[in-house]
Amino acid sequence: MTDKNKGNILHVIYDILLGEFGHMNWWPAKSDFEVMIGAILTQNTAWTNVEKAIDNLKTHDLLSFEAIYKIDSNLLKEHIRPSGYYNQKTLKIKAFINFAKKEYNFSIDLMKKENTYVMREKLLTIFGIGEETADSILLYALKKPVFVIDAYTRRILERHNIIENAFKEKYEHIQRFFTANIPRGKANVSLYNEYHALIVKTGKMFCKKTPQCDDCPLKKLQV
Numbered sequence: 068m069t070d071k072n073k074g075n076i077l078h079v080i081y082d083i084l085l086g087e088f089g090h091m092n093w094w095p096a097k098s099d100f101e102v103m104i105g106a107i108l109t110q111n112t113a114w115t116n117v118e119k120a121i122d123n124l125k126t127h128d129l130l131s132f133e134a135i136y137k138i139d140s141n142l143l144k145e146h147i148r149p150s151g152y153y154n155q156k157t158l159k160i161k162a163f164i165n166f167a168k169k170e171y172n173f174s175i176d177l178m179k180k181e182n183t184y185v186m187r188e189k190l191l192t193i194f195g196i197g198e199e200t201a202d203s204i205l206l207y208a209l210k211k212p213v214f215v216i217d218a219y220t221r222r223i224l225e226r227h228n229i230i231e232n233a234f235k236e237k238y239e240h241i242q243r244f245f246t247a248n249i250p251r252g253k254a255n256v257s258l259y260n261e262y263h264a265l266i267v268k269t270g271k272m273f274c275k276k277t278p279q280c281d282d283c284p285l286k287k288l289q290v
């Protein structure tokens with residue numbers, strides 16, 4: 068298959084998934100700050116566990132830069148315990164909060180005004196923030212045109228022979244494959260938002276370790 072055709076498949080996949088599931092309206096959070104914390108908490112765990120940790124933070128009025136900046140790490144650890152890996156995640160959240168204070172004085176507006184590439188590079192210097200987490204923050208909290216690549220994306224691309232050995236492929240290569248075919252630009256922020264959400268939905272429902280192709284909307288693609 069030529070690269071051009073492979074690129075077209077990305078549009079076909081999007082149309083099929085949007086037609087099947089409709090708009091996802093992601094991220095499942097009430098504020099941009101909640102998105103940022105959720106993006107860290109969701110590492111290596113199911114979203115239901117993240118929700119419990121977020122609920123704890125909400126109940127104790129801790130969903131703000133200032134509140135998490137002030138809270139003792141041991142206490143924060145207890146609140147986010149349901150999300151798993153809570154020792155590491157406490158360090159990561161504290162590191163992110165300290166970064167936001169030092170660089171942007173806790174202003175999400177200033178973070179949104181930052182150049183996308185500069186912001187991404189800065190996020191990647193923070194302890195515990197990898198590419199997927201950084202891009203989730205950029206896209207879903209800061210509304211930047213950055214495509215998020217996760218394990219479900221790799222799995223679907225690999226199983227449909229769109230990218231061979233997608234799990235071994237560099238993150239940036241897969242990301243570039245999407246952005247080359249669905250150009251960056253403010254106009255595509257909502258499309259990037261929807262597309263990743265639709266991929267996650269497909270992965271959770273059908274493209275599991277053992278794929279359930281018979282019921283999957285993407286079964287009409289040539290596998």
Ligand code: SF4
Nearest residue numbers: 274278280283285286
């Ligand atoms: S479940 Fe099957 S049809 Fe659906 S995305 Fe995965 S490999 Fe494709």
